[in-house]
Amino acid sequence: MSNTWIVTADPHIAALVDVGRAIGGTITVVAVTGDGAQLLGVDRVIVVPAAAGVPAEALAPAVAALVAARPGDVVLAANRPAERVLAGAVAARLGAPLLSGVRSIGPGAAELVRxxxxxxxxxxxxxxxxxILEGGALASGEAAPVEVATGAVHSARITGQQTTEVEQVDLTAAKRIVACGRGFRAEADLALARELASALGAEVGCSRPLAEGQEWFSKDRYVGISGQHVGPEVYVAVGISGQLQHTAGIQESKAVVAVNxxxxxxxxxQADYGLVGDLYDVLPALAAALR
Ligand SMILES: Cc1cc2nc3c(=O)[nH]c(=O)nc-3n(C[C@H](O)[C@H](O)[C@H](O)COP(=O)(O)OP(=O)(O)OC[C@H]3O[C@@H](n4cnc5c(N)ncnc54)[C@H](O)[C@@H]3O)c2cc1C
Incomplete structure (x- = not known):
């Protein structure tokens, strides 16, 4: 019978529980958060309590020791900062491979997105x-028996916190995107794209050079292999050449419009509709037509 472990610092593990259920057998959660009451739909919960001011990562050795005592077949963690540390500690302790980009996983085999x-x-x-997979929503289902464990805690303490104001956008949820590339000659010219986006009810995205290098956009706005993977109804690529590293991120788009x-x-x-022309002429005309 398969035995799946989930190591977590957050109760949003519904997708991991689904994977564990598909594997079959039992699911044990090791949690370094709360009292375990929110960790539903599993067979057993072990809470590793942390004193106030101790970051979840400091409990990684204790989590790894718990899993290593009876490792089972598969250990799952959500793709979040603290969980990546917990999963790394477990993998190191077990001498096991740590797999990211997991599409499917089971005893002895996994398929990874590359x-x-x-x-x-x-x-x-x-x-x-x-x-390491996406964690999903809050888990649901029956409450499981909860045990409280003790174990080695690193001496790490949170001594201060600084909040940075960052613009955040979820392009993956956008229905329409107007994406800007190096065809734009100056930052001020992005107003043309914003005008079109406003007429379309779209979010504005970009190719990587405009976020890393020019820094005209925040990094969460660039699309591609190392950026956001988007699937809007309409993706308008403006002044973007269409290198593989960019287009890898727009494969799920329903319709691609290119202006170049x-x-x-x-x-x-890659485009369903192509407009060969100077963006400085095309964008104002498109925006005017859409208004
Ligand atoms: C490891 C690695 C990872 C990468 N990851 C990503 C990624 O995730 N996302 C990403 O985007 N890139 C990524 N890149 C960079 C990628 O290879 C390309 O360099 C980048 O996508 C090019 O951006 P661009 O299309 O805006 O610029 P360019 O390739 O310079 O294209 C600009 C386009 O604008 C057109 N143009 C110029 N003037 C006008 C005008 N007036 N009107 C209309 N069109 C005009 C040109 O004809 C040209 O086609 C990565 C590269 C590496 C090495």
């Missing part, structure tokens, strides 16, 4: 597999 989804990698291993003054630009091979 290069922004344009390739899949099959992994097999005789050892336990430790996988180079008729040979690779983006046109």
């Amino acid at each position: 290069f922004g989804g344009i390739a899949l990698e099959q992994v097999t291993s005789a050892s336990v597999l430790v996988g 003054n180079d008729p040979e630009a690779p983006i046109f091979a």
